Amino acid sequence: MSPSAVKEEERPMSAIRIDARGLSCPQPVVLTNRAIEAGATNLDVLVDNEVSKENVLRLAKRRRLWASLRQEGPDIVIEIAT
């Protein structure tokens, strides 16, 4: 069965990935916030510094979203979900 034949509701829910590496504050927060506003419920935000990590975590907390951290090589992935 080709992927196009899979019905929408049968697909495993995959996270939208935001690559915010190399961006300075507040861009990682802005991109994350816009994705949430656009209706994203499952996000992986990739950042490469502590300031971005802390700020994206704050946004998640403020919006009462679940968030956890995962190391991916030298980078940090913030997993956000409703």
Next chain:
Amino acid sequence: MRPDPNLIAGIEGFEDAGVYRLRDDLAIILTLDFFTPVVDDPYLFGQIAAANALSDVYAMGGRPVTAMNIICFPPKKLPMEVLNRILQGGLDKMHEADVTLVGGHSVEDDEPKYGLSVTGVIHPGRVLRNRGCRVGDRLVLTKALGTGIVSTALKGEEADPALADRAVRAMITLNRKAAELMTQMPEIHACTDVTGFGLLGHACEMIEGSDAGLKIQASAVPYFDGVRELVESGYVPGGLYRNKDFRMPLIDVRPSCPEWLLEILFDPQTSGGLLVALPAGDAETLVKNMREAGIADAAVVGEVVAEPRGKILVV
């Protein structure tokens, strides 16, 4: 460093500007400050950069007299009108300060930068240093905090227009009137201006390694309405985290001061207010005089205490 008996304030310590004695009754104050745009509007940026540079002279208790422009600009990337608007903003602030522009220097650069080299005058016996506060003094702050947080939100186009306007108005406000009212008081023991290290960072410079400590009443510190929400939503400048990491060893925070408020006390300010230490009996008078003169946010924010020595208690 070559010793010079006429050097009153030099590169040692954390003074806001250099001070050099020319005669027994006259010293010059020298300072230089420039940075990248904190707002999009070039005219406002010029005003902010000039007000910020002039502030160092006011913080020493002096009167700025002349200034020179320092400008970096990408003429191939941005229209020359932008350059003209930056310079006009600076010039208008110099005029407001009764300061004469005497020259300057420009450099082609990828990112615009603007500021001033300012020369001021003062009586050598009336120089106000960062150090010198005495136990029992009160601390007066003359502008609300939050310009760094608001600038960060502005970069993300997430700042409420009313909040942005409030912060810009604070940044373009000269510390001239505040300084004039301060120097009319019978006794001032120490003064600095609150800039990149935030209120607590500059407060640390007043007492680090000294026999006195400070007690800051966090709830009395003025800040812009709306910055709490920005801090909690992640619009926090990197400099705020660095200020906090650097100075927390000198800070004792009581539970009465919530985390978001502590962070506002570390927010790096552009063209921030004066932080003045003076006898308790005069502090309320100074605040009253300032408020009557339109410096609406002036407030007593803390006091100089014997303990904790060389540290800051935030309550």
